Amino acid sequence: MIEVRNLNKSFNNTQVLKNISALFERGKANLIIGRSGSGKTVLLKSIIGLHDVDSGDILFEGQCFNIMGLKERNIIRRKFGMLFQGAALFDSLTINENVRFNLDMFTTMSVLEKQKRVDHCLDMVDLENVTHLYPSELSGGMKKRAGIARAVVMHPSYLFCDEPNSGLDPKTANIIDNLIKRITLELNITTVINTHDMNSVIEIGDKVFFIHEGQKWWEGSKEEILSSGNLELDDFVYATELVRKLKEQRD
Amino acid sequence: MLLRHLGNYVILLKKIFSWPEKPSVYYKQTVRELENLGVNSIGIIAIISVFMGGVITIQTAYNIENPLLPTYLIGLAARDSILLEFSSTIVALILAGKVGSSIASELGTMSVTEQIDALEIMGINSAGYLILPKIIALMIFAPFLTIMSMIIGIFGGWAAGTFAGVVTTTNYIQGIQFAFIPYYITYSLIKSVIFAFIITTVSAYHGYYTNGGALEVGRSSTRAVVHSSVVILLFNLLLTQLLLS
Numbered sequence: 149m150i151e152v153r154n155l156n157k158s159f160n161n162t163q164v165l166k167n168i169s170a171l172f173e174r175g176k177a178n179l180i181i182g183r184s185g186s187g188k189t190v191l192l193k194s195i196i197g198l199h200d201v202d203s204g205d206i207l208f209e210g211q212c213f214n215i216m217g218l219k220e221r222n223i224i225r226r227k228f229g230m231l232f233q234g235a236a237l238f239d240s241l242t243i244n245e246n247v248r249f250n251l252d253m254f255t256t257m258s259v260l261e262k263q264k265r266v267d268h269c270l271d272m273v274d275l276e277n278v279t280h281l282y283p284s285e286l287s288g289g290m291k292k293r294a295g296i297a298r299a300v301v302m303h304p305s306y307l308f309c310d311e312p313n314s315g316l317d318p319k320t321a322n323i324i325d326n327l328i329k330r331i332t333l334e335l336n337i338t339t340v341i342n343t344h345d346m347n348s349v350i351e352i353g354d355k356v357f358f359i360h361e362g363q364k365w366w367e368g369s370k371e372e373i374l375s376s377g378n379l380e381l382d383d384f385v386y387a388t389e390l391v392r393k394l395k396e397q398r399d
Numbered sequence: 400m401l402l403r404h405l406g407n408y409v410i411l412l413k414k415i416f417s418w419p420e421k422p423s424v425y426y427k428q429t430v431r432e433l434e435n436l437g438v439n440s441i442g443i444i445a446i447i448s449v450f451m452g453g454v455i456t457i458q459t460a461y462n463i464e465n466p467l468l469p470t471y472l473i474g475l476a477a478r479d480s481i482l483l484e485f486s487s488t489i490v491a492l493i494l495a496g497k498v499g500s501s502i503a504s505e506l507g508t509m510s511v512t513e514q515i516d517a518l519e520i521m522g523i524n525s526a527g528y529l530i531l532p533k534i535i536a537l538m539i540f541a542p543f544l545t546i547m548s549m550i551i552g553i554f555g556g557w558a559a560g561t562f563a564g565v566v567t568t569t570n571y572i573q574g575i576q577f578a579f580i581p582y583y584i585t586y587s588l589i590k591s592v593i594f595a596f597i598i599t600t601v602s603a604y605h606g607y608y609t610n611g612g613a614l615e616v617g618r619s620s621t622r623a624v625v626h627s628s629v630v631i632l633l634f635n636l637l638l639t640q641l642l643l644s
């Protein structure tokens with residue numbers, strides 16, 4: 149469980165996050181949605197400590213993360229898995245080495261044990277045939293999947309995904325969404341996902357937070373989102389012709 | 400501006416030299432960088448050394464065309480230029496161009512593609528992990544490159560000098576042995592180690608703090624080369640005064 153309380157963050161006098169409070173529960177896919185530039189990435193990076201916040205608290209299982217020293221922080225960070233927007237795989241390592249990286253750094257497992265774990269994670273994302281390739285030799289969707297494998301290799305307690313399916317075709321996006329959802333349930337972890345894809349919301353959004361101009365504008369479940377009656381949220385949800393048509397049909 | 404750069408540079412140095420989490424991993428990285436930064440520079444250093452040695456010798460020969468001066472002075476003067484200045488300072492400037500730009504663009508790319516963030520999130524000291532092996536590797540390898548450059552430079556001087564007919568082999572060899580001061584070599588090696596530290600840290604600084612996209616990576620890379628060259632020249636002045644006076 150992750151809790152953020154009254155988070156404020158600004159860059160050079162422009163306030164990006166305005167007093168955001170939210171509770172991200174364990175075993176659920178928590179979605180942060182909002183338009184481009186609304187502050188989703190900044191929020192996610194503030195939660196994991198890549199940005200220092202101006203004020204407010206970030207609590208992991210009740211422990212205040214943002215006032216910890218680097219050593220204590222790094223202990224909690226070992227329980228993080230993160231999928232970056234561009235996957236952020238290490239260019240100089242093969243897919244196999246990328247996924248194994250954390251095991252090499254932080255465990256005393258034998259070579260065989262490590263390989264077994266890596267193979268398992270790569271199997272999970274259907275990448276068992278490209279393990280010897282370098283990230284530059286993979287397609288965007290494959291990189292994302294490799295990124296997920298790397299994120300879960302250490303059995304994280306917290307999984308963060310920044311736009312896991314942006315730039316992917318609907319089918320692959322769906323596969324990735326469901327993969328994240330399955331991992332969340334299987335490992336019973338706290339998952340926080342940034343997205344502006346309404347398909348993901350409908351598919352996996354156990355809990356949805358709508359960010360508008362740096363504020364938390366609305367929160368609820370995917371069932372509630374279609375009938376929230378919130379002007380800005382409806383504007384976001386019904387932005388595409390397709391969803392509008394579906395709504396008309398339903399009404 | 401300059402003070403802010405200096406402040407951030409010191410902060411980065413502190414980060415680089417704090418708690419390595421797994422020394423064995425650092426060792427592996429250092430071996431990798433030895434090849435990457437050191438061994439891969441042998442070619443260019445060799446080429447430049449042989450030509451510069453040749454040019455220095457021929458120029459010296461034409462400058463002392465006084466028949467009263469013995470021709471072994473050509474070998475002596477060429478040797479001292481190579482040992483004192485060329486094989487440390489010029490080689491360092493070449494390395495600043497080659498190694499500096501490669502370090503800055505590598506780290507810059509890692510920064511803008513969030514690979515450095517990824518390391519931080521794993522709980523790894525990204526600055527230490529990425530930069531320390533480069534510093535150590537180049538500081539270890541720079542003296543070898545310098546010695547190699549001296550040998551090749553002096554050989555180039557002989558080859559060009561005899562080929563152009565400005566000095567005979569006997570005279571040249573007599574010259575390079577005459578009034579030889581071993582301390583010049585020590586002096587050059589000390590400089591090369593310090594220059595290696597400057598090149599790696601200044602370039603790493605520009606790369607590590609790159610924000611934005613591909614354009615900024617290019618800019619960081621240029622800045623890395625320019626700044627490390629300027630700092631090298633500055634320190635060259637200081638060290639010359641300090642070590643030779």
Ligand SMILES: Nc1ncnc2c1ncn2[C@@H]1O[C@H](COP(=O)(O)OP(=O)(O)OP(=O)(O)O)[C@@H](O)[C@H]1O
Nearest residue numbers: 159160164182183184185186187188189190191344
């Ligand atoms: N490092 C930074 N320095 C200054 N301003 C920043 C920085 N990072 C983000 N911002 C600003 O914060 C605002 C929110 O950016 P953010 O990246 O969080 O948007 P987002 O919701 O993730 O958008 P997208 O969906 O396009 O990824 C933007 O106006 C951006 O200009």
Ligand SMILES: [Mg+2]
Nearest residue numbers: 188189190310
């Ligand atoms: Mg974003």
